[in-house]
Amino acid sequence: xxxxxxxxxxxxxxxxxxxxxxxxxxxxxxxxxxxxxxxxxxxxxxxxxxxxxxxxxxxxxxxxxxxxxxxxxxxxxxxxxxxxxxxxxxxxxxxxxxxxxxxxxxxxxxxxxxxxxxxxxxxxxxxxxxxxxxxxxxxxxxxxxxxxxxxxxxxxxxxxxxxxxxxxxxxxxxxxxxxxxxxxxxxxxxxxxxxxxxxxxxxxxxxxx
Amino acid sequence: xxxxxxxxxxxxxxxxxxxxxxxxxxxxxxxxxxxxxxxxxxxxxxxxxxxxxxxxxxxxxxxxxxxxxxxxxxxxxxxxxxxxxxxxxxxxxxxxxxxxxxxxxxxxxxxxxxxxxxxxxxxx
Numbered sequence: 326x327x328x329x330x331x332x333x334x335x336x337x338x339x340x341x342x343x344x345x346x347x348x349x350x351x352x353x354x355x356x357x358x359x360x361x362x363x364x365x366x367x368x369x370x371x372x373x374x375x376x377x378x379x380x381x382x383x384x385x386x387x388x389x390x391x392x393x394x395x396x397x398x399x400x401x402x403x404x405x406x407x408x409x410x411x412x413x414x415x416x417x418x419x420x421x422x423x424x425x426x427x428x429x430x431x432x433x434x435x436x437x438x439x440x441x442x443x444x445x446x447x448x449x450x451x452x453x454x455x456x457x458x459x460x461x462x463x464x465x466x467x468x469x470x471x472x473x474x475x476x477x478x479x480x481x482x483x484x485x486x487x488x489x490x491x492x493x494x495x496x497x498x499x500x501x502x503x504x505x506x507x508x509x510x511x512x513x514x515x516x517x518x519x520x521x522x523x524x525x526x527x528x529x530x531x532x533x534x
Numbered sequence: 535x536x537x538x539x540x541x542x543x544x545x546x547x548x549x550x551x552x553x554x555x556x557x558x559x560x561x562x563x564x565x566x567x568x569x570x571x572x573x574x575x576x577x578x579x580x581x582x583x584x585x586x587x588x589x590x591x592x593x594x595x596x597x598x599x600x601x602x603x604x605x606x607x608x609x610x611x612x613x614x615x616x617x618x619x620x621x622x623x624x625x626x627x628x629x630x631x632x633x634x635x636x637x638x639x640x641x642x643x644x645x646x647x648x649x650x651x652x653x654x655x656x657x658x
Contacts, residue, residue, distance in 0.1 A: 416637035417590055417595065418595040440587040443583065444587050447580050448584075450580070469601060470583075473579045476579065477579070
């Protein structure tokens, strides 16, 4: 089965047009995937893509922005479709949303939608050509969700770069993320303030070459 | 009181991925913490999250999951790496263990390479 999937992926990549490349943003909830999606879209299209919030699971459906073209200093161009995914979690408790100020009926609705979002994110893994795993640099990276996401991307031979987000915050610890995932490129960024985005875009060129 | 149930690898080795996950989730839904010998495949870990999400209700809020796996020796010789890879393919990955528990009981599992801490939820 695994062999068949790899075989299928190889051929679909071989015959896929470069304009059809799908770049996925994956990670746990509230890591800043949608903020990064907005940053990329604002930088290159002049418009935002997703709504963002401090309440976890703000993104509960897959969002796709097609045909983003980025350029580097040497004048090279890169075109891809950006896929912003709901955060992956192993538990969802509607009472956590109530604690964030959402009323009970809406909290329950949000929880239901969030569970569907997690399922969608996992189902879409096979569609991705490359993935940026977005982690909150202020949080302990040794969580099983992070390990499972990255392990599954590796098992599917999907190239990965890790964006350690929120490096503008004092508690951010880039070295801890590098130590947790030494086999991956880790770029420290602040998607909110656009910090270190040039390095991030350079990594995208390497990732999607 | 917190109940742990040990699941030896041989209890799941002959099962399909779906049956493995259902067996483990069934125990978790009985409010027990599973201590599984070895680990699931990477894809099965993702399937476990997916199936858990399908089963989340107001009462069952999901799971906490952690895999404790011996640090692979980076300096090990090629022969021992090949041997361990071959044994894992042949017999399944029995090294380390996996903790899966209901999110209503386990608040979080913290681990770093040298220790694991399991925090339980305070009773309301």
